[in-house]
Amino acid sequence: MSGTYLGMPAFPRAAEMSTRDTQLRANLTHATHTIRDKRAKAVAELDDWAQLRAAGAALKDRTLRHLDHYLERLEAAVTAAGGQVHWAADADEANRIVTRLVRETGETEVVKVKSMATQEIGLNEALAEAGIRAYETDLAELIVQLGHDLPSHILVPAIHRNRSEIRDIFRREMGSWGRPAPEGLTDSPAELAEAARLHLREKFLSAKVGISGANFMVAETGTLVVVESEGNGRMCLTLPETLISVVGIEKVVPSWQDLEVFLQLLPRSSTAERMNPYTSMWTGTTDGDGPRTFHLVLLDNGRTDTLADTVGRQALRCIRCSACLNVCPVYERAGGHAYGSPYPGPIGAILTPQLRGMEGSLEASLPYASSLCGACYEVCPVAIDIPEVLVHLRERVVEGGPVTRGGARTVLKPAKGHAAERAAMRAAAWAFDHPDALRSGMRLAARTRRLHPQRLPGPGRAWSRTRDLPTVPAESFRDWWQRTRGTASERGIWPEHGTSSEQRGDAE
């Protein structure tokens, strides 16, 4: 597996493979439980967390409602500060723009700040095709890149790797990308960090072009913001001559004052820190300090289509903290790769199908990659009701309906493979709305209960592979009620069904 998510199998199949990987599950369980406990403590320190969360959600919603306005303000401010703004409708256009900008510098190597947007569009692969090598400088992204791997977590892309795996990757791969790993490298965290530091230092000092994303863009001043833990991003943002930032259009906030809310919500939710160790902000260009050329590539790539969906649009509030991943029991067992996108976990399950469309089998399977336990909604710092959006998208899968794709309204057909289920659901709903028929069915099931198999064929096999089926009791509740208190029932006493002797027979 390397470089691209294309051709990923649908979630249930991918997850079936990953749940068998006991090392992966141990790594994930350890990491997610550690970080979720720390997050809970960090959040509990603030007595106004609920208000902060509501403020974050409201700020994002208001900005999204007037997104065109704030993006135009942002463009004017960035341009006035000496930057250049480029608009990219989709991944291909963004990749073409960035490739052209790098080519214009004459360079064939770039250093990168960890960025979800460039993962989303597959920028590194597009640059590689153009003969440009992109070096990831975030420690976890470096591990993923050296390992010819894919990220599996938003905050900790190499969360699926343990220390000895990382040591092996460093020893094996560092030499072909630059400075090799030191002789006799062990798996102690300090040694691994030092090896990465030495390897990366060469890149920072030689690179002429840096590529970043941004956590926030402030419309009023044209300021971009990156928060990080290691400081590698700050090196990339300040040392190169040219800086290219690729940012999703939903990352804009109206004013500096709004940052006050988000810079409290984000670090506590993601790294369980009161404040992130590095907060870098840059506004256009400044003579004699930092990059001399600054390009901002504003990325749509399905975002305005998502905005058109009044329920689904709340996914665009996401500030990429990954708190939902760390509490998700499904993510913990399936691992990040099963979600087939750089956005794994609960947020990925609602974001990916909306950004990419739901025609693909992977995308149509993602809304079902949840038990709807609600833990993700509970921790989300901007109150995205992920279960609500999951159910909303499930409806799109099974019933189809109006959606916006490429800016135009279109009607989505129901996904293939749900015909039998749809028939079963309709039959069940019909039976539940016709209690007489339902009661007959229940009595039949009770009479034949000694014949029921312990293992089921068809879709039921999935249940009975690991779990015993319940035994059908001799008498349903409603038959018991009628037998013992028949006349007390106010309505619909089923006069047309059954005699009392039959019921005694059922009850054995």
Add this chain to the structure above:
Amino acid sequence: MRVALFVTCINDMLHPRTGQAVVALLERLGVEVGFPAEQSCCGQPQYNTGYRHATEPLVRRFDRAFRDYEYVVTPSGSCAAMVRDNYSRIGAKAAAEGRGRGLIDAAAVAVPKTYELTEFLVDVLKVEDVGAYYPHTVTYHPTCHGLRILGLGDRPRRLLEHVKGLELRELPGAEECCGFGGTFAVKNPAVSAAMGADKVRNVIGTGAEAVCAVDNSCLLHIGGTLTRQGSAVRPVHIAEILASTEGSAW
């Protein structure tokens, strides 16, 4: 006080003893219980799988069945959560699709009077000691919808702590989903089974004789996993514990 029992389809078909326990318990506490036979399913399996339109007749049916009652009590956190959290949503969407306000009105009637059993006992009847006797070690699994949608908090625990003879054992990782999730258990069987296995390992680790919850659907999954593993730990609905007395073990 006249109260309607919404027994739920799963309890009706597979766990009638839970419904009988609720009747016994409420009558012991002096409540007059009715069972409108017109009731059926809350519509959750359809709604949560994406078949919202199929749930609309069931919302109407719920309204018809329980219209004459002041309270609807159900021994299921997840079915109560379906009514309370989703009926208004279903109504609003139907109205937005031009099918009138009927479902909005039905939801407005159903939502405020629908209670999960333990919140009805604690919030409406204001009782925590229901006079139960259950001489067993029990561990409590707080189900997701009871915990996060209804916000049951420590109500079930408070009820259990007042049960004579009962020894409550802490369940590690209690607030994690057991992995049932309705059709999730069939659509993502590997992940569901992995979640169930972890839950069951924690349950067995407590050494309790029984695992208790406010929902038989979760207990169906936990219990099915337990018996497949040959464990003797019994799944038991909280209503059946609360209905037990020194005079008659449930």
